[in-house]
Amino acid sequence: MIAEIGSFSLMIALAVALVLGTLPIVGAHRGNVAWMNLARPAARALFLFVLIAAACLVISFLRDDFSVQYVASNSTRELPVRYKVAAFWGGHEGSMLLWLLILSFWMLAVSFFSRHLPQAMVARILGVMGLIGVGFLLFILLTSSPFTRLIPAPAEGRDLNPLLQDPGMVAHPPMLYMGYVGFSVAFAFAIGALLGGNLDATWARWSRPWTTVAWSFLTLGICLGSAWAYWTLGWGGWWFWDPVENASFMPWLAGTALMHSLAVTEKRGGFKVWTVLLAIFAFSLSLLGTFLVRSGVLTSVHAFANDPRRGVFILLFLSIVIGGSLALFAWRAPKVGLGERFELASRETMLLTNNVLFLSAAGAVLLGTLYPLFLDALGLDKISVGPPYFDAVFVPLMTPALFLMGIGPLARWKQTSLPEIGVRLKWAFGVSVATALLAPLAFGHWSGLTAFGLWLALWIFAATAVNLWSRVRPFAGPGLLVRLGSLPRGYLGMLTAHVGVAVFITGVTVVKSYESEKDVQMDIGDTVAIAPYTFEFRGVTGGARENYVYQRGLFQVSKNGHLVLSMTPEKRRFISQSEPSTIAAIDLMRGLYISLGEPVGNTAWVVRVYSKPLVALIWGGCLVMAFGGALALSDRRYRLARAADREATTMSGVPA
Amino acid sequence: MMRYLRFLIPLAAFFVLSGFLFKGLWLDPKLVPSPLIDKPAPEFHLTQVSDPGRIVSREDMLGKVWMLNVWASWCVSCREEHPVLVDFAKSGIVPIYGLDYKDTRDAALKSLDQMGNPYQVTLFDPDGRVGIDYGVTGVPETYVIDKTGTIRFKQIGPITPDILHEKILPLVRKLNA
Numbered sequence: 001m002i003a004e005i006g007s008f009s010l011m012i013a014l015a016v017a018l019v020l021g022t023l024p025i026v027g028a029h030r031g032n033v034a035w036m037n038l039a040r041p042a043a044r045a046l047f048l049f050v051l052i053a054a055a056c057l058v059i060s061f062l063r064d065d066f067s068v069q070y071v072a073s074n075s076t077r078e079l080p081v082r083y084k085v086a087a088f089w090g091g092h093e094g095s096m097l098l099w100l101l102i103l104s105f106w107m108l109a110v111s112f113f114s115r116h117l118p119q120a121m122v123a124r125i126l127g128v129m130g131l132i133g134v135g136f137l138l139f140i141l142l143t144s145s146p147f148t149r150l151i152p153a154p155a156e157g158r159d160l161n162p163l164l165q166d167p168g169m170v171a172h173p174p175m176l177y178m179g180y181v182g183f184s185v186a187f188a189f190a191i192g193a194l195l196g197g198n199l200d201a202t203w204a205r206w207s208r209p210w211t212t213v214a215w216s217f218l219t220l221g222i223c224l225g226s227a228w229a230y231w232t233l234g235w236g237g238w239w240f241w242d243p244v245e246n247a248s249f250m251p252w253l254a255g256t257a258l259m260h261s262l263a264v265t266e267k268r269g270g271f272k273v274w275t276v277l278l279a280i281f282a283f284s285l286s287l288l289g290t291f292l293v294r295s296g297v298l299t300s301v302h303a304f305a306n307d308p309r310r311g312v313f314i315l316l317f318l319s320i321v322i323g324g325s326l327a328l329f330a331w332r333a334p335k336v337g338l339g340e341r342f343e344l345a346s347r348e349t350m351l352l353t354n355n356v357l358f359l360s361a362a363g364a365v366l367l368g369t370l371y372p373l374f375l376d377a378l379g380l381d382k383i384s385v386g387p388p389y390f391d392a393v394f395v396p397l398m399t400p401a402l403f404l405m406g407i408g409p410l411a412r413w414k415q416t417s418l419p420e421i422g423v424r425l426k427w428a429f430g431v432s433v434a435t436a437l438l439a440p441l442a443f444g445h446w447s448g449l450t451a452f453g454l455w456l457a458l459w460i461f462a463a464t465a466v467n468l469w470s471r472v473r474p475f476a477g478p479g480l481l482v483r484l485g486s487l488p489r490g491y492l493g494m495l496t497a498h499v500g501v502a503v504f505i506t507g508v509t510v511v512k513s514y515e516s517e518k519d520v521q522m523d524i525g526d527t528v529a530i531a532p533y534t535f536e537f538r539g540v541t542g543g544a545r546e547n548y549v550y551q552r553g554l555f556q557v558s559k560n561g562h563l564v565l566s567m568t569p570e571k572r573r574f575i576s577q578s579e580p581s582t583i584a585a586i587d588l589m590r591g592l593y594i595s596l597g598e599p600v601g602n603t604a605w606v607v608r609v610y611s612k613p614l615v616a617l618i619w620g621g622c623l624v625m626a627f628g629g630a631l632a633l634s635d636r637r638y639r640l641a642r643a644a645d646r647e648a649t650t651m652s653g654v655p656a
Numbered sequence: 657m658m659r660y661l662r663f664l665i666p667l668a669a670f671f672v673l674s675g676f677l678f679k680g681l682w683l684d685p686k687l688v689p690s691p692l693i694d695k696p697a698p699e700f701h702l703t704q705v706s707d708p709g710r711i712v713s714r715e716d717m718l719g720k721v722w723m724l725n726v727w728a729s730w731c732v733s734c735r736e737e738h739p740v741l742v743d744f745a746k747s748g749i750v751p752i753y754g755l756d757y758k759d760t761r762d763a764a765l766k767s768l769d770q771m772g773n774p775y776q777v778t779l780f781d782p783d784g785r786v787g788i789d790y791g792v793t794g795v796p797e798t799y800v801i802d803k804t805g806t807i808r809f810k811q812i813g814p815i816t817p818d819i820l821h822e823k824i825l826p827l828v829r830k831l832n833a
Contacts, residue, residue, distance in 0.1 A: 277666065284670075295681065311681040319674050326667040333663045370676065377679035 003068045003147040006056030010145075013049035013104075014137040016042055020130030024123035028196065036123035043111040043126045046133060047104040054101045057094065057146050061087055067153035070094060070146040075157045078547035079165075086170040087160045092294060093146035098173060099290065100136045102181045103129065110185060110210075117206060124192030125185075132184055135317040143310045162548070162574040162581040168228035172221060176248055179218025180286040183255055185210040187283035190276045191325055194332045199272045204265035207279065209633050211262060212493075215255045216629030222248050223622035234582035234595040236517065236610040238618055241390040246369040247289030250362050254282040257358035260351050268413055270339025270348055274355060280329060284322040285362065291318055292369070343415040350408040357401040364393040402456045402505065405498050406463030410470075424470070428462035443514050443613070453509030460502035464495050493632025497625045504621025510614040511591075517611075519597075523604040530611040533592065534558050535567075539603060540596075548574040553596050553605065555585070569594045588616040691791070692807045697724075697799070698789035702779040705756050705764050712753075712779055714805060721831045723752045723824070724799040725775070725815075726787060728759045729767040731795040737814035738771045744820055745774035750800075750828045754778035757787045757795050800824060802831045 020042035027035025057070070061084045066072040074090040089098045107129045114122045140146075163169070189207040193199045225248065230238045239245065258278040264271045295311045342348040368385045406428065410421050436455030440446045471491070472483045484492070518528050522537040529535070538554040555567045567585035574581070584595040591613040597606030692698075701713045725741060727734040745752050754775035756764045761780060768778070781787055790799065791810075800809035809827055811819060 273663075280666075291677070312678075315674060315677055315681065318677075322670055323667065323674070326670055330660075330663040330667050334660050370673075373680045373683070374676055376683050377676050 002056050002059050002063070002065065003149065006053040006060075007141075007145060007147040009049045009052040009056065010137060010141055010147075013046055013053065014134065014141065016046045016049060017130045017133040017137055020046060021127055021134050023127075024130075025127035025195070028120040028123040028127070031120075033119065036119050039123040039126040039130075040111040040114075042130065043104075043107040046130065047108040050097075050101050050104045053147075054088070054097060057088055057097060058085060060147075061085065064157070065153075066155070066157050067149055067151060068146070069148045069150035072150050072154050072157045074160050076159045076547065077156060079157075079160060080546045082170065083160055083165050086164070089173045090160045090164050091146075093140070093144045093148075095173065095294065096136065096140050096144050097146055099177055099181060100133065100140065102174070102177045103133055103136065103184060106181060106185050107133070110188075120196060121192055121198075121206075124195050125188040128188040128191045129184055132188075132321065135321065139310075139313055139317060143313055159547075159574060162572065163232060165574070166228060166232050168224050168231060172224040172228055175217055175224055176221030179214050179216075179221050179255075180248070180251060180289065182210065182214025182217055183251060183258075183279075183283040183286050185214065186258065186279045187325070190279035191328065194276060194325075194328050197332070197335070199276060199336050201266050201269050204262050204272075204275065205638075208259075208262045208266060209638050211255065211259050211279075211282075212629045212632050215252070215259055216626040216633070218248070218252050218255060219622055219626040219629065222252060223619050223626070226622075227619050230593075230615075231584055231586060232582065234584055234597075234608070236515075236584070236593050236595070236608065236612065238511075238615070241368070241387050243369050244293050246365050247292045250365050250369075251282050251285040251289060253358050253362035253365065254278060254285050257355045257362070258282050260354050260358075264348055264351050265339070268340050268342070268348060270342065271352070271355075272336050272339060273333045274352075276333065276336075277329060278355070278359070280322070280325050281359070281362075284325070285366075287318055287321060291315065340414070342413070345411075345418050346416050347408060347411040347413050350404050350411055353404060354401055354408065357397055361394060361397045364397065365390065368393070399456065402460065402501070405501065406459050409467050409494065409498070410463070425463055425466060428459065428466045432458035432462045440513070443510070445514070447513060450509060450513040453505060453513070457502040457505040457509065460498055460505070464498055464502075468495060488635055488637065490632045490635035490637060493628045493630070493635070495628070496631055497628025500621045500624030500626075500628055502621070503617050503624055507614050507617025507619075507621055511612050511618065515610060515612045515615075518609045520607055520609070521600055521604055522607045528607070528609055530609060532559050533564075533590070533611070535594065535609055537605070537607065540599075540605060548572045551596070551599075553585075553594070553607070555594055557587075557592065564590075567592065567594050569596045571596050591615045693810060695807060697801050697805050697807050698786070700779070700781075700786045700789070702755075702781055702786060705754075705761055705768075705778040705780045708761070708780075712777060717753075717801065718805050719803050721750055721800070721802055721828055723750055724755055724790075724801060725752055726755045726757050726790070726792050726795055726797045726799075728757045728795050729763040730759065731757075733814045734796045735771065737796050737816075738774070740815055740817055740820065741774035742772040749825070750832075751776045755787065755790075756780050757792065758782065758784040798824075800827055800831070 020039065023035045024039035024042070027033070027038070060068045060071050061075055062081070064071070064075065064077050066075075070091060070093050071087075074087040074094070075084055079087065088094045107126055110122075110125060110129070114125070117125075186207050189203065189210070193203045222245075225245065226238045229240065230236070258275065258281075261271050261275040261278050265275045291314045295314055368389050371385050406425065407421055410424060432455055436451045436458050439454050439458075440450045443450075468484075471487055472480065516530050518530060520526075520528050522528065524537060524539040527534050527536045534557070536556045536558070538556060540551050540553045542549065542551050544550070549572070551571045552568050553570070555569070556563055557565050557567060565587060567587065569585035570583040571580045572583060582595050584593055586593050591611055593608075593610040593612060593615075595608045597608060599605050697714060699714050701711055704710050704712060727738075741752060752774050754777070756778050759780075759782065764778065764780070768775075779786070784792070790797075796814055798811040798815055799807050802808050808831060809824065811823075815824070
């Protein structure tokens, strides 16, 4: 019964979404206020019905209702409750429902935080999001319903994929989708503005916080995914340039470009066409990512042999949404005027360069991800594109972007004096170069690439410090913190995010330069050394937990003869699964990593021991970036602007 | 005019992209053709699982179309595939030879006892040398070898009834014709 309520609720949601996707948009076009006013209540109703459906799925999992096929495929009675909830997004059908739930959540958020917007704009934005919702609802109802019954019901379910039974995996998909789908808001703003013909600074100011919040979530989501891979795949890798990872990274790159482009549109009224295009790109790449991951075009075997309808459906949907919005762009964009003029040496130019670089990077990742498919489709060859390609294109594209990151925030709008910036940054440059040349020596081995990577990070740190100091110094006031607190949050958020990038670069450079790995067979009492640590293997003990049996190795790690910590990597074998899964033992602060390979004989094991100094900075940097986004979001400018808009609206009487 | 055309570039690029994606829906990214296809099957001289005294070699097989199925008692996917092979062997259309890969005789014989034996003969490859010569990447894998000792087909992963009827059977008929 519960599953049928879920299904029925989705059907009602489809009806609501159809109303939302048509009447308010037509109303905005004809100036019909009653139709426009449908947008908010319809968006809220849509959220309610999708939420009911989602709740029905959760209840089915909690009640072990294996007569629901999706539950039978992704759960067992023994599965711990937290994973029964997370099993919601453990498979295809549930993932799509999660996508829809988050989309309608963003619509709910827009319906509440849009009081300052003209009614026609709200109607168009929610209408466009409603249309996206129609597509996903049709997809779920026609090809991927999580509520399909399995009669007769099996006595026991097939269990959640053990790789997904991990705390990181519980949070990763919702975070990632909050980011992916969050770009739908900026997208809807862009389409709404194209439809209404009001692409201007106000439009950019409205879009900015939504873009920033989506970007922050996406940053966190990618970060969690990377950490999850580090913990559970047992190879000590944190990024693989795998198609699934790339699928989440491309919208991030486009979203980063969009955030910077929006800044120009808001402050200077420039780059409007660019900004609109980037908003379309960011969300299109999110949709494309969903398609690539869910369709199995690039990843899994025979994903379509069972149900080609799914792939055709998503592709059709993709063509309508992306093709339609790009056609609208081609129709409307030529009429959009240019913004204010700017000189070659100006903040605009630097942000434009940033845009071009980030978009090229996204294009390069797209090309690398799809290249095997292109060749295969043309019948030319079967190849796979790996990290060497991505490293080779990515580093040269990002290097100038990182260098500009130091200069850009100091440059003035419209026209800036390069010699003046040179004078202001000469110390930052000198200090960063000197430190970068010497720092590798502290790790015991000097290489040009290491020094260069560290220099980029140090340059951003130093230039950011100079920038901050130049803003803080003129204030006469009590403590430094008070003076910092009086700076605009948007500005602080930007600097924080830039520092996050520098932290990330430091982590990547040090890990890449100084990681070492020992792949050894160890028996009880054997030791292996990675300076300055010695690892002693003390054997493996077995045991059982909720729904798996485990074998846990004990390693005692000592430094200069003193025991510093014990590490306990595990092999877990889940009930109903044949392949064991690996849980590495990780000490983040020291950058140590041990994973158990295969047993050899009675007591010996193949063991992988890695030392990855400063690896924590890779995720730490991402967290700092996301925090920067949150900081920018709390800028009082947005609240003030809202109040001003509201006033303007009331003064002019009827909402436009 | 050119000014307007410029704005159509993203749309055009997207259409090209979706064309490829559409084509991609019917391609299998994991399907890598074996470099051994249409090449002579590598040499082997192996004892039988059931009889350490009898050796079978590549030359013994010349003159007939046969299937070589690489399996092991420890391989889970092989259990999935096994009933399909047992069923197919009854039809007698093509002789199936087993290659017991990195296994022990006892375990292999016990498995065949329990699950049925589709093989004319099971070759014993305890250290996996012959498997490596044949480019085995994972068990199970299946080869179709023709009368001249040339590999004509390779399947990575379990044989399903679909693969059997759509790929292997037509090929065997053609080779026997």
